Amino acid sequence: MKKVFDYIIVGAGSAGCVLANRLSANPQHRVLLLETGGSDKSIFIQMPTALSIPMNTDKYAWQFHTEPEPYLDNRVMHCPRGKVLGGSSSINGMVYVRGHAKDFDEWQQHGAQGWDYQACLPYFKRAESWYLGEDSYRGSEGPLGTNNGNEMANPLYRAFIEAGVQAGYARTDDYNGEQQEGFGPMHMTVKDGRRCSASRAYLDPVKGRDNLTIVTGALAHKVLLDGKRAVGVEYQCKGKTHRATAERRVILSAGPIGSPHLLQLSGIGDQDALKAAGVEVQHHLPGVGKNLQDHLEFYFQYRCKQPITLNGKLDWFSKGLIGARWILNKTGLGATNHFESCAFIRSKEGVEWPDLQYHFLPAAIRYDGKSAFDGHGFQVHIGHNKPKSRGEVTIKSADPTQAPKIQFNYLAHQDDIEGFRACVRLTREIIEQPAFDAYRDGEIQPGKDVQSDEEIDAFVRQAVESAYHPSCSCKMGEDDMAVVDSNTQVHGIDGLNVVDSSIFPTIPNGNLNAPTIMVAEKAADIILGQPALKANNAQVAIHSQWQAVQRSTEI
Incomplete structure (x- = not known):
């Protein structure tokens, strides 16, 4: 197999599939997509009503569990994440919710410059094919099918x-x-009666591209560094250890549990946590794994x-x-x-x-x-859906097969x-x-x-149960606890990006598949150096008397 690429993407989930599609659109770009799981062609994934099966199947999902949650009577909570082409978009409930416009304005207020609602809306539209057709808010020509x-x-x-x-x-x-x-x-990511995962929407149409290499069954061990620059990825596949070189960028799209864990395995994170796990510190970045949120x-x-x-x-x-x-x-x-x-x-x-x-x-x-x-x-x-409790993903061991410690501190x-x-x-x-x-x-x-x-x-x-929306564990911003900047690049490390729901500064009011795909669409333009889509100034409704009343039939 080829060992040298322009871009290496770790994780073929909601974000990774988008990036693989957009970055490989230029035939001059050599793109490697690594995914630990395998095919998503199972009837239990493709049939929308069977949604509870893949989520609870080891073959298709990482069956993570939290530490005992101290504010939930010490209950251990289930935290499944996709381990299959399409990632969590292949095991989720297919609910399509973007979040409120103010959620994205909030991101900008937290230091994610250029990520307010008017900047994000064009990318929501670019991603979507809404069954009722296009308007100021909805797209009609995107890969992602949505309906009722x-x-x-x-x-x-x-x-x-x-x-x-x-x-x-x-x-x-x-x-x-x-x-x-x-x-x-309510809207769902279903098209022609089948689950419209990120794999089906973004990856299936481009799998035949000569410049796109997809490797399944590949567990990433760490990002390879040359000083303060990412130069490749070490991973295991079929019992052998491989190293692939990225001449432009390594992009982590392993999700809100996998991405901070992989940074930590690579020696990037809080130095005390890394030392405790037996990992050599390459770059002290204290926010890695912090700020963890969920619904x-x-x-x-x-x-x-x-x-x-x-x-x-x-x-x-x-x-x-x-x-x-x-x-x-x-x-x-x-x-x-x-x-x-x-x-x-x-x-x-x-x-x-x-x-x-x-x-x-x-x-x-x-x-x-x-x-x-x-x-x-x-x-x-x-x-x-707007919790103030914060948790953490923390590496336990230098062994990449050992799951990290997950603590949400719910309630x-x-x-x-x-x-x-x-x-x-x-x-x-x-x-x-x-x-x-x-x-x-x-x-x-x-x-x-x-x-x-x-x-x-x-x-x-x-x-209470998790709504399966972990996020925000590698937050975007410029403060001392931020992990990536507004261009999704890891602070202090050249050539390394994180693009998935872990970079949300705060959790939106809604399910997370839609905003994760939006983030990847926007990040693809940033990574490629392409001009951002023109901001959309469509207005959104805010209750005129929100300070005084809890409800009204008139907004």
């Missing part, structure tokens, strides 16, 4: 939206457009009076029919992730933009596919605790609206006995 699944055929989806309006909240036709705040249809959520579950939920489709015969229809024509319940309506609201007055997110599901069921009870039910996934900040109290009380009020009278048949979880602050806090500590 089965158009909310189940009446429970629309009941959720109507209940929100009855509770005094706004309606929004497109939360990824002008107005995030409100209740409306938590829990399921608010109700029994359903009518037999119209997915709980009636969990037997093997029904699953077989759903699978057969999907295999034959890629339609039906197999062609959706089942999250087809949603909401973004503010937890209290004085919050400028939404900090709570709802995914509605016409079933009462866990991510592992197990029903929580016998009978029909529905649930909303609800979480406080360490009092504001996060209060945010989840709002989740319980506001959700209960919404589901009690008349729109659900024909369907609602008693609360399963949390249960009517959970009312006081203390009871809610105890329930949340036991019930």
Whole structure:
């Protein structure tokens, strides 16, 4: 195999696939893409309804776990990350949420110059092919297909939206457009009935390029340095150690766990942590692995009076029919992730933009596919999405096969605790609206006995799960704890970039696949030295009375 390249990309996930596509578009660029996992062609990855399977399968996901979380009654939390072509975009729930415009303005305020909403919006548009066509906010010619699944055929989806309006909240036709705040249809990365992962969208069309080399089954051991310059990557493949040289840049796209860990394995990070792990310090950069953030959520579950939920489709015969229809024509319940309506609201007055997110599901069921009870039910996934708690990814050993220590410190900040109290009380009020009278048949979880602050806090500590959105562990900025600058280059190391969700300065209000792809699109232009796309001045809605009111049907 060739040993010398212009660009080496570590990780064929949501960001790495974008970079491989864009950097290899020039036939003069020799590009190497390294991925530890293998093919993403499994029916369980491609069929949207099977989303819980790859996430919980060792072949397709790193099955990371946290240290005992001290503010969650010392629970050990599951933190799966993609280990397959497409990375976490091949194992995720396919929900397409960009985040609020203010989330990206916040990035710029944290020192990520040129990453405000108006600068990022053109790259969201470039990435996307929105099934309803282009407008000021949505793209129609990009690789990433997005739609609304089965158009909310189940009446429970629309009941959720109507209940929100009855509770005094706004309606929004497109939360990824002008107005995030409100209740409306949810969008997913599904195209022609199949999961539209970053691998399918960006990598499949260009795999035949002569100047793009893709190596699967390759575990990166470290970045090779010549003084303060990255010159290549050492990796293991099929039991042998290989070294590949990068004449221009090494780009880490190994994700919010993998990228800081690989920097640390390479001797780049906090010197005390490196020494403790037996790694020779090459460059003291104390922010590596710090600032770790994630979204938590829990399921608010109700029994359903009518037999119209997915709980009636969990037997093997029904699953077989759903699978057969999907295999034959890629339609039906197999062609959706089942999250087809949603909401973004503010937890209290004085919050400028939404900090709570709802995914509605016409079933009462866990991510592992197990029903929580016998009978029909529905649930909303609800979480406080602008956490102030911060964690860390820390190397344990110089052995690259040993997972790092992961500690999120979930709910360490009092504001996060209060945010989840709002989740319980506001959700209960919404589901009690008349729109659900024909369907609602008693609360399963949390249960009517959970009312006081203390009871809610105890329930949340036991019930919350990760929403699988780790990020921010190699943050972009210029302060002492920043890891990369606004050009995504590692501070103090030439020729080395990090491009994935680890470089987010703060976590956006929403799922992270869309902003990760956007970041890679924008970073590709920066790395190639191409002019940035022209800023888009499309305006976004902010509640006119956000300082005084928590909700209103008029924004």
